[in-house]
Amino acid sequence: MKKEESQFVVKVLLSTLAIVIAVIGAKCNELESREGGDHRGIQDTPKITIFSPSRIDDSYDHYTIVDTAIVEPTKIFATAALSRKLFLFDMQSNEWRTVSEFPNVDGSLWHLTFVDNSIGFVTGNRGTLLKTTDGGKTWKKVTPFTTYDLYEIVFTDSRTGYLVGDMTLVVEGFGLSYRVAVFKTSDGGERWQQVYSKKNAIGPIFAIAAISSSECIIAVGGRQLLRTKDGGKSWQKVSGVELSENARITGIDFASNRTGWLIDSKGGLYRSEDGGITWSREELPDESGRCKWQALDINETGQGVAVSEDGCVLFTSDGQRWRRLETAISDQLEFAKVFHSEALITGNKNLWRFKF
Numbered sequence: 001m002k003k004e005e006s007q008f009v010v011k012v013l014l015s016t017l018a019i020v021i022a023v024i025g026a027k028c029n030e031l032e033s034r035e036g037g038d039h040r041g042i043q044d045t046p047k048i049t050i051f052s053p054s055r056i057d058d059s060y061d062h063y064t065i066v067d068t069a070i071v072e073p074t075k076i077f078a079t080a081a082l083s084r085k086l087f088l089f090d091m092q093s094n095e096w097r098t099v100s101e102f103p104n105v106d107g108s109l110w111h112l113t114f115v116d117n118s119i120g121f122v123t124g125n126r127g128t129l130l131k132t133t134d135g136g137k138t139w140k141k142v143t144p145f146t147t148y149d150l151y152e153i154v155f156t157d158s159r160t161g162y163l164v165g166d167m168t169l170v171v172e173g174f175g176l177s178y179r180v181a182v183f184k185t186s187d188g189g190e191r192w193q194q195v196y197s198k199k200n201a202i203g204p205i206f207a208i209a210a211i212s213s214s215e216c217i218i219a220v221g222g223r224q225l226l227r228t229k230d231g232g233k234s235w236q237k238v239s240g241v242e243l244s245e246n247a248r249i250t251g252i253d254f255a256s257n258r259t260g261w262l263i264d265s266k267g268g269l270y271r272s273e274d275g276g277i278t279w280s281r282e283e284l285p286d287e288s289g290r291c292k293w294q295a296l297d298i299n300e301t302g303q304g305v306a307v308s309e310d311g312c313v314l315f316t317s318d319g320q321r322w323r324r325l326e327t328a329i330s331d332q333l334e335f336a337k338v339f340h341s342e343a344l345i346t347g348n349k350n351l352w353r354f355k356f
Contacts, residue, residue, distance in 0.1 A: 046315060048325065051344065051353040056080055056087055056096045063087075065096075065346055069112035069120060070339035077136055079109045079122060086122065088136070100139055102130065107149070115155045121189060123150035123163065131189055145192045148181055152208050159188045160213040162195075162232075166204045180205050182218060184232050195232025209252040209260065209276070217276045222248025222265070227276050240279035241270055251296025251306060252276075255319040263296045263306050269314075269322065285324040288314060299338045303356050307333035307345055315343075317356045 056063045056078070063080030065087075070076050076089040078096060086100040086109065102109070107125025114120035122130040122139070129142040129150055148165030155161035167179040182196035182205070196218070203221030210216050217227045217238065225238040241249070247266035254260035254276070262270040262279060267289030270279040291312035298304030302319025311329035316322045331347035336354075345352040 046325070047355040048313070048329070048345075049353050051351040052089065052094065052096065054347055054350055058085070058087075058096075058098055064348075065351060066109075067111045067335060068337055068344050068346060068351070069114050070337060070344055071114050071117055071120070071135060073340075075135070076344070077112055077120075079112055082108050084109060084124075086136070086139070099136065102139070102141075104141075105130075110150070111152050113153050113155065115158050115161075115188075119158065119188070121153050121161075123153055125149045127165075129153075129163070129189075129192075142189060143191070146181065146183065146194070148179070151204075154208055154210040156210045156213050159186055160210070161185045161189060162208060162210045162216050163192065164205045164208050164218070166201075168204070178202070178204055178221070180220060182208070182216070182232065184216075186213075195228070196226075196235055203248075207249050207252045207262075209254055211254055211260070211275050212257050215257070215275055217252060217260075219249035219252065222250065225249065225262075238276065238279070241268070242281070243268065250294050253296055253298045253304065255298050255300060255302045255304070259319060261296060261298060261304065261319075263293045263314075265292055265294070267291060267293060269306075282322070285314070285322065288312065288324050291328075294333060295335050297336045297338045297343065299340075303338055303341065303343075305336045305338060305343045305345065305354060307336045309333060311347075313345070313354070315354070315356065 054065045063083045065078045066081050068078045074091050078087045084102045084105045085098045087096040088099040090097050105124055105128050109122050109124040111123045118135050120132045127144045127146045130139045131142050132139045148167050150165045153163045163183040165181045169177040178201040179199050180201045181194055183192040184195045185192045201220055205218050205220055206222035207219040214231045215229055219225055225241055226235040227238050228235050244266050247264045249264050251263045258275050260272045260276050269282045269284050271282050272279045291308035291310045293308045296306040304316045306314040309332045311331050313325040314322050331349045333345055333347045335346040337344050341356050343354040
């Protein structure tokens, strides 16, 4: 082949390659547009991987993880159903191991939260509340203040926190009857006082968010949204959240003391810009309304996730725009905890690590 012919062939190949690259780029832009427009600052393909199985094998016992708390990237605690033990993930062996056991606890341990790297709390049945001040090395039982089963616990700062409790009663001829309560601490969790209670509630408190030391919002029975602006002295009904039939509010959280998000089990996503006083409905990505949403969590930088029992995952990296993972996870997802630039998602089969 002559030199001139070789140069001509090379030019043709380079021109063809340039056209192919341009077409691929256009397709990528089209796909990005379909998923919700401009996503600068958001990774096109967030990474989600299995962190560990949800089942913990401990000697002859087997437990299923209920909740987790990420104290720091290498220190992750977990509670498990029907267990009085606290588990810590061993990064060397990639297994969960028992770090604390509480034989005197009456019932199971439920939810975990850490205010900072040192101070943390674990809730449980029949008024059980445990506290650590050394990052989980030792725990003490907080002086009992109720016989209610205690569940979700949230803090606004090192001193102010809110705690959900309920008591489920079986009434002959009527089915289940719920007594619900909210407790507040102003001294870092040493003493708690009841700031809300209701007998014959329509259900337990499905979600709670602490906005500031004086502001808190709860979803009673998953249907009635109440807010306090005076630390629990009074509670007002919140409007703007129109739930479809059989839908329940399953997640509320705030990226700041003004901007918050709420999701219901039928795919209603709502946003507030005034600390939860008013809410407006937002559009969800395609098909997300068909998922049965279970939980939502968002941190102060605006990174957040919402998960469903169908394996669907919504995520935001800026607290403004939500996207959905293209492929659902083959697991029943129940809880999510966001920590720095990643989230730990609790499923029925596995724990999943999501990186923004």
